[in-house]
Amino acid sequence: MHNVIVRSISGVVFIILMIACLLFNKFLFAGLVMFIMAGMLSEFYNITMGKTYTFSKVLAILAGITLFALMFAWSCYHIPIRMIGLAIVPLFIIMINSLYVKDKEEYGKFSNIYTGLLYIAVPLALSNLIAFDKAGNFSGYLLLCFFIIIWCCDVGAFTFGITLGRFFPAKLFPSVSPKKTWVGFFGGLVTSVLSAFILCKVGLLKFPLAHSMILALIMSIASVYGDLYESQWKRVYGVKDSGKIIPGHGGLLDRFDSTLMAMPLGALYLAVFDLL
Known part of the structure; x- marks a missing residue:
């Protein structure tokens, strides 16, 4: 009970x-979704990767938030859609960072970094398309x-x-x-x-x-x-x-x-x- x-x-x-x-x-909406995204990604990485590669996991969460922020700016303020391509920069940083990881024994866990972004960050970033109309009204x-x-x-x-x-x-x-x-x-x-x-x-x-x-x-x-x-x-x-x-x-x-x-x-x- x-x-x-x-x-x-x-x-x-x-x-x-x-x-x-x-x-x-719209800003409370954005804050809510980014909080949920960060929490879900953190939970997913803790399940699949444990306590390993903490810095890379933080970078991945920032990459997801970056994607959402760019989608938000495009949906609301009509920034050029090509600017959303900037979301790939944090992914490149994660890839480069993986080269400098000394302990490669569990290197296969890095695949979960990208799985989490595709599984969690992308769908939540697309919520901007539901929350804003074509004119950018929330x-x-x-x-x-x-x-x-x-x-x-x-x-x-x-x-x-x-x-x-x-x-x-x-x-x-x-x-x-x-x-x-x-x-x-x-x-x-x-x-x-x-x-x-x-x-x-x-x-x-x-x-x-x-x-x-x-x-x-x-x-x-x-x-x-x-x-x-x-x-x-x-x-x-x-x-x-x-x-x-x-x-x-x-x-x-x-x-x-x-x-x-x-x-x-x-x-x-x-x-x-x-x-x-």
């Missing part, structure tokens, strides 16, 4: 903080809708899995996440599509209803794969939680793993139909 209370309080506080940062102004409402759809998928999957899992125990992906069931998966689909229906009806999702519901369907499936992908990393390295920053919930990577696939694919769907 104590764990449930702690989990509930920390979850509510974190959601309120996120909503405030997304809706108040609005966090669409990004908030994305999070609501993902959150509803998680809540629906958990609720259906707990209540109906004993009657329909078929496992979704037992080799990676033994507790996930098919009934939970379909429960998450239902609740995410229902959330998109409501968001569309109240005017927060400003797309045709059919597109809104398809968007939720795509994001729901992607969020499950995002969760499974992070679970596989933790299983390979024998880790239960990615961190302890959120009491009762674990790390930032545990909370935003679904987002890393769901958000870019949702944005891609909208872009294909010229809705973004």
